[in-house]
Amino acid sequence: MLIYILKRLAAAVATVALIMTITFFLMNTIPGSPFLTEKSTPQQIELANQKYGLDKPLIVQLKNYLVNYAKGDLGVSLKMQEGTPVKTILFGQGKFELSMRLGLLAVLVAVVLGIPLGCLAAYKRGTWVDGLLRVLTTVGVAIPTFVLAATLLIYLGVKAQLLPVLSGSLTSWKAYIMPVISLSFYDVCYIAKLTRTSMLDAINQDYIRTAKSKGVKNKWIVLKHALRNSLIPVVTFLGPLIAFIITGSFVVETTFSIPGLGKYFVESVINRDYTVIMATTFVVSILVIGMNLVVDIVYKIIDPRITLSSTDE
Amino acid sequence: MKQAYKKFSPFQVDPDKVWADYNLSDSDFAPATESEKESLVEIRKSVSYWRDAARRFKRNTVSMVALGIFIIVLLFAFAGPTMIPYDYSNQYRSAQKLGPFEYSRQEELIRSLEDQVDCMYATALQPGSATALDAGTYYFKFKGNTYCFTLEKKLAESVIILKDGELSTVKEAHIQNGEIKRSTPLASTGEVADNAKEIKVTTKVFPHMVGTDSQGRDILARTMYGARVSIIIGIVAALIVLVIGSIYGAISGLCGGVVDFIMMRIVELIYSVPEILLVLLLQVVLKEPLQRWFDSSHSWFANALSTLGAGIVSIFITFAVLYWVTMSRIVRGQVLMLKKQEYVTAATALGASNGRIIRRHLLPNCVGQLVITTCLQIPSAIFLESFLSFLGLGVSAPMASLGSLCSDALGTITIFPYRLLFPGAVLTIIVLTLNLVGDGLRDALDPRLKK
Numbered sequence: 001m002l003i004y005i006l007k008r009l010a011a012a013v014a015t016v017a018l019i020m021t022i023t024f025f026l027m028n029t030i031p032g033s034p035f036l037t038e039k040s041t042p043q044q045i046e047l048a049n050q051k052y053g054l055d056k057p058l059i060v061q062l063k064n065y066l067v068n069y070a071k072g073d074l075g076v077s078l079k080m081q082e083g084t085p086v087k088t089i090l091f092g093q094g095k096f097e098l099s100m101r102l103g104l105l106a107v108l109v110a111v112v113l114g115i116p117l118g119c120l121a122a123y124k125r126g127t128w129v130d131g132l133l134r135v136l137t138t139v140g141v142a143i144p145t146f147v148l149a150a151t152l153l154i155y156l157g158v159k160a161q162l163l164p165v166l167s168g169s170l171t172s173w174k175a176y177i178m179p180v181i182s183l184s185f186y187d188v189c190y191i192a193k194l195t196r197t198s199m200l201d202a203i204n205q206d207y208i209r210t211a212k213s214k215g216v217k218n219k220w221i222v223l224k225h226a227l228r229n230s231l232i233p234v235v236t237f238l239g240p241l242i243a244f245i246i247t248g249s250f251v252v253e254t255t256f257s258i259p260g261l262g263k264y265f266v267e268s269v270i271n272r273d274y275t276v277i278m279a280t281t282f283v284v285s286i287l288v289i290g291m292n293l294v295v296d297i298v299y300k301i302i303d304p305r306i307t308l309s310s311t312d313e
Numbered sequence: 314m315k316q317a318y319k320k321f322s323p324f325q326v327d328p329d330k331v332w333a334d335y336n337l338s339d340s341d342f343a344p345a346t347e348s349e350k351e352s353l354v355e356i357r358k359s360v361s362y363w364r365d366a367a368r369r370f371k372r373n374t375v376s377m378v379a380l381g382i383f384i385i386v387l388l389f390a391f392a393g394p395t396m397i398p399y400d401y402s403n404q405y406r407s408a409q410k411l412g413p414f415e416y417s418r419q420e421e422l423i424r425s426l427e428d429q430v431d432c433m434y435a436t437a438l439q440p441g442s443a444t445a446l447d448a449g450t451y452y453f454k455f456k457g458n459t460y461c462f463t464l465e466k467k468l469a470e471s472v473i474i475l476k477d478g479e480l481s482t483v484k485e486a487h488i489q490n491g492e493i494k495r496s497t498p499l500a501s502t503g504e505v506a507d508n509a510k511e512i513k514v515t516t517k518v519f520p521h522m523v524g525t526d527s528q529g530r531d532i533l534a535r536t537m538y539g540a541r542v543s544i545i546i547g548i549v550a551a552l553i554v555l556v557i558g559s560i561y562g563a564i565s566g567l568c569g570g571v572v573d574f575i576m577m578r579i580v581e582l583i584y585s586v587p588e589i590l591l592v593l594l595l596q597v598v599l600k601e602p603l604q605r606w607f608d609s610s611h612s613w614f615a616n617a618l619s620t621l622g623a624g625i626v627s628i629f630i631t632f633a634v635l636y637w638v639t640m641s642r643i644v645r646g647q648v649l650m651l652k653k654q655e656y657v658t659a660a661t662a663l664g665a666s667n668g669r670i671i672r673r674h675l676l677p678n679c680v681g682q683l684v685i686t687t688c689l690q691i692p693s694a695i696f697l698e699s700f701l702s703f704l705g706l707g708v709s710a711p712m713a714s715l716g717s718l719c720s721d722a723l724g725t726i727t728i729f730p731y732r733l734l735f736p737g738a739v740l741t742i743i744v745l746t747l748n749l750v751g752d753g754l755r756d757a758l759d760p761r762l763k764k
Contacts, residue, residue: 015585022591026598142745144696146703146719147737154730165727246589250704255723266704269593281590288587 005297012289017066019285020278024062027274048078069282075275080268086279090261096283099253099260103245105180110187110241115227115234117188118195122230123222125200133192140189145248149182149255166257179256183248187241191234198230205229228302235299239292246284362677369757376753383746386739390540398519399531401538402711403440409529413731414520422488423472424518429493430474431455432514437470437485445469450509461509462501473499475514523735526721536736539713543695544743546625546714550632550694555687557633558640559679565641566648567671577645580638588635592697595634596706599627624708628698636694643686647679681758689751692744699740715740 049055056064068075074086081089090096121133156178157165163174202208203226211221249262261280268276360368370376394401411417416424419437426433432455436446446468452461455475462473462480470485480499487495523532565576600623607619618626651657657674665673699716701707708714713721715736722732 012585015582018582019586019591022586023594026591026594138749139741139745142692142748143741144699144703144716144737144744146700146716146723147733147741150719150723150726150730150733150737154726154734158727158730246587250589250593251700254704265590266593269597270705272597277594281587281594284590285587289585292585 001300005293008293008296012293015289016282016285020066020069020282021062023278023281024065025058027272027277028058065278074279074282077273077276079271079273080276086275089264089276090279090283093259095259095261095264098258099249099262102176102179102183102252102258102260103242103249105176106183106187106245106248107238107241109180109184110191111238113184114188114191115195115231117192118234119199119222119227121192121196122199122203122226123218130196133196137189137193140185141193143185145182145186146251146255148185149178149252152178152182153255179252179258182255183245183252186248187244191237191241194233194237195230198233199226202226202230231302232299235295235302238298239288239295242288242291246288366681366757370753373753373756376749376756379746379749379753382742383750386540386743386746387544389739390537390544393537394534394541397531397534397537398513398515399521399534400440401530401535401713403530403534405438405440405525405529405531409525410527410729411521411525412729413522413524415524416518416520419485420518422485425488425490426472426474426493427517430476432475432516434473434512434514436468436472438515438518446473446512450506451512452505452509453512453514455514459503459505460501461503461505462499463506473514523731524729526732527725532718532732532735535713535718536715536739539715539718539736540739540743542625542708542712542714543698543716543740546628546698547691547695547747550629550636550698551687551690553629553633554637554640554690554694555683558637559644559683561637562641562644562646563648563675566645566652573645580641583635583638586635591635592631592701593704593706595631596624596627596701599630600624603627622709622712624702624706624712628701628707632694632697636690640686640690643682644679647682648675651675651678685751685755685758688747688754692747692751695740695744695747715743 046055065075074090076083076085077089117133117137121130124130153165156163163178164172199222203222208221208225211225216225246262249260250266251262252258253260253263254266261283264276265280265284268280399405409417419435423433423435423438434446434453446464448464448466450461450463452459454460458478460475460480468482472483472485472488474481474483474493474496480501481496482499483493483496487493521531521533523536525531526535561576561580565573565580603618603623603626607615607623651674654674657670660670660674695715698707698714699719702714702716703720705720708717718736719733719740722729722736726733
C-alpha cells in the first residue's frame with residue numbers, strides 16, 4: 001500500500017512537471033510579448049524582458065520556472081497586476097479560497113443529493129418516482145452549465161428578485177444558491193444516474209438474494225448490502241467530477257461575476273500573462289491530479305477486492 | 314422426445330411401430346420433388362446483425378422520438394435558412410433590438426401597404442450600412458413578368474411598389490395610417506437592359522420571430538446558422554476522434570507487448586492532464602499561427618480551412634490532440650477481448666492471415682462499439698465547443714455557434730432574456746436528443762450491455 005502511494009506520488013509529480021513544460025512551450029509559441037502595448041518602444045520591451053528574465057534561452061527559463069516552483073515561488077505577474085507576486089494574487093486576494101468554497105460546496109451537494117436520488121430511483125424502480133427522476137436526470141445532463149446559470153439568473157434573480165443577480169465575493173448565503181446549483185446540477189444528475197444503474201446491478205447479485213432469503217428487510221438490503229457495492233463506480237466518477245466542477249467554475253464565475261480562480265485564469269489566458277497562466281495551471285493540475293490519487297486510494301478502502309499494485313485495467 | 318420427433322418429422326414416424334407395419338412401397342423411396350424439399354426449408358429467414366439492431370432500435374420508443382426531434386432540428390438548421398428571407402450576417406439598421414414578433418417603425422409603415430400592392434421593394438428594409446438604392450438600372454421578376462426600370466437619382470427612405478401592373482415610388486413620409494398620400498410613377502419595360510441589376514421584391518414583411526440583436530441581425534436566422542455550425546463541429550470532431558482513437562487503440566491492442574505498454578502509458582499521461590486548461594491554452598496559442606498560415610498559403614486545403622476560421626480549426630486540433638484517448642482505450646479493450654475468442658483461435662488454426670482475421674472477425678465485432686462511442690462523442694464535442702465559444706474563444710464573429718450566441722446575449726440578459734434562452738434551448742435539445750439516440754443505439758447494437 002505504502003509503496004503504491006509513493007509510486008503514484010512520484011508519477012503525479014512527474015505529470016505536473018510535464019504539464020508545466022507543455023504549458024511553458026505552448027505559451028512561448030504565442031507570437032507577441034506580454035509587454036507589447038500601443039505605447040511601448042522596443043527598448044522598453046527589451047528592458048522588461050531583461051527584468052523578468054525573458055531574454056534568456058528557453059531551456060534556462062524553463063529550468064528557472066521548475067526550480068522556483070519546487071521552492072514554492074510562483075513568480076510575479078507580468079501584466080494584469082504588474083509586479084505583484086502571483087502567490088498574493090491567487091491566495092492573498094481570496095481568489096483561490098472563493099473558488100474552493102464554491103467548488104467544495106458543489107461537490108458536497110452533488111454527492112449528498114445525487115447518491116440518495118439514485119438509490120431512491122433504484123428502490124422505487126418502475127414506479128412514477130423512478131420515471132420522473134429518469135426524465136429529470138436525462139434532461140439534466142443535456143443542459144449546458146451556462147444555459148442553466150443564465151436561466152436561474154433570469155427567473156430567480158431578475159424576474160422574481162429572490163436572489164442577488166451579482167454574487168460578488170459570496171458574502172451572504174443567498175449569493176451561494178444560484179452558483180452552487182448551476183455548478184452541481186450536471187453532477188447531481190450524473191451521479192444519480194450512475195448510482196441507479198450500479199444499484200440495479202448490485203440488486204441482481206447472489207448475496208442480495210441470500211440476504212432476502214434470510215428475511216432481511218428490503219430497506220436494509222438496499223442501504224447495507226447494495227449501496228456499498230454500488231458506490232464503486234460513483235467513487236470512480238469523483239475524480240472527473242473535480243475536473244467538471246473546475247470547467248463549470250469558469251462559466252459560472254463569468255456568469256455571476258465572481259472574482260475567483262476560474263474567471264482569472266480565462267482572463268490571464270486572453271491577456272497572455274505568462275506567470276499567472278503557469279501558476280494557475282500549476283495549482284489546478286495539483287488539485288485534479290491530487291484528487292485522482294485520493295479517489296484511487298478511497299477506492300481501495302471501499303472495495304478490498306481491488307488490488308492497487310497493477311496499473312492495468 | 315417422442316413428441317418432438319413427431320412434430321418436426323415430415324414423415325410422421327411413430328417409433329413404437331415396427332418398420333413392417335408401415336407398408337412402405339418403392340415410391341416412398343423416390344427422390345423428393347421440389348415442392349417437398351421446399352416444405353423442409355426453414356421458414357424464418359436469417360436476420361443480419363444490422364437488421365436485428367434496426368429492429369431493436371425501432372422498438373425503442375424514446376430513441377425513435379428523439380431521432381425524430383433531432384431530424385426536425387437538422388431541418389431547422391440546414392433547410393430553415395432557405396425559408397426565411399434573413400441572413401445570419403446581414404444587419405438591418407431599421408430593425409435593431411426588436412423583441413419577438415415586434416416591428417420597427419419603418420416595418421410597420423410598410424406592413425400597412427401589404428394588402429394594397431402586389432409587391433414592393435423598401436429601401437429601409439435592406440441589409441447593410443448603405444440601404445439607399447443608387448441611381449442606375451434595375452430589374453425584378455414577379456409572377457412570371459419582368460419589370461425593368463431606371464432611377465434618375467438616388468432613392469432613399471422610399472418604397473417601390475407594383476400596383477395593377479404599374480410601378481411607382483412612394484416616400485416613407487407620404488405613407489400615413491396605411492394610406493399612400495403621394496406617389497411618383499416609374500416607367501418600366503419588360504425587357505432586361507444590359508447593365509441592369511436584380512433586386513428582390515417582397516409581398517410581405519417577414520416577422521422577426523425571435524427578435525433581432527443590437528446590430529439588427531435576425532436572431533432566428535443566427536440561431537439556425539449557429540445550430541448548423543455546432544452540429545457540423547460536433548460531427549467532424551467525433552470523426553477525428555474516431556479515426557485517431559481507433560487506429561491508435563487497434564495498433565496497441567494488436568501488437569501487444571512492449572508497444573502496447575508504451576502506447577498505454579502515453580494514453581494514461583494524456584488522461585491525467587487536466588484537459589480543460591490545455592484546451593483553453595491551445596485555443597489562444599493556435600489562433601494566430603493558423604491565421605498566418607491561412608493568409609500565406611494558397612493550397613486548397615488551407616483555403617478550405619480558412620473558410621471555417623481559425624477558431625473552429627483549433628477546436629478540431631484540440632480534439633485531435635486530447636480527446637481520442639477514451640476511444641483508443643475502448644478499441645484496445647475490444648481488440649484484446651476479441652483476440653482471445655475461440656473463433657479467432659479457430660481461424661488462426663485454419664491458417665487465416667492476419668488481414669483476414671482483422672477484416673472478418675475483429676472489425677465487424679468492433680463496429681457496434683465504434684458507432685455507439687462516436688454517436689455519444691458528438692454531443693460532448695458540441696458541449697465543449699459551446700463552452701469555449703461562451704468564454705469568448707471558439708468561433709469568432711461574424712460566424713456564430715450556439716455557444717457564441719449565448720455569450721453575446723449574456724450582456725443584455727436582464728432586458729432580452731429570450732436572446733439567450735432560444736439558442737440555449739436549441740443547444741439543449743440537440744444534446745438531449747443525441748444522447749437518447751446514442752443510448753438507443755447502445756441498446757440496439759450491443760444487447761449484452763442492456764441494463
